[in-house]
Amino acid sequence: MLGALSYLNLIFAVLYFLAYLLNGNRLVVLGLLIVIVFNWMALRNLEIRQRQWSAFQWLAALITILYAFYMGYGAVLLLLDAIRYQYYPAAAILLILSGLIFSFTIILQLFAGLYQKTNKKSD
DSSP, rough: OOHHHHHHHHHHHHHHHHHTTTOHHHHHHHHHHHHHHHHHHHHHHHHHHHHOOOHHHHHHHHHHHHHHHHHHHHHHHHHHHHHHTOOOOOHHHHHHHHHHHHHHHHHHHHHHHHHHHHOOOOO
């Protein structure tokens, strides 16, 4: 499951970046790069069957979870603004949906990674 979520989050990172390209800022691009690095490290750990995370992976996980909350919060604010002004362009709906789904899968992946790390059963 962790491998599938890692691949899914890599795809969502690219899709979210493309959806956000019109109004993006440096914080979003930096967060996406860290998400990509964390997912790459998670996939690498799965391939070599390593359960221990390095200090860099813990740092990337912390920044990734903060980024997921930031992105989810931004999507909720955008949704509330769209509802308040009753203005629903397709670009805003796409950004809201992709932001919420992407932040949910990031958080799910981090919990799955921590569960797998602490689970003592052998694969």
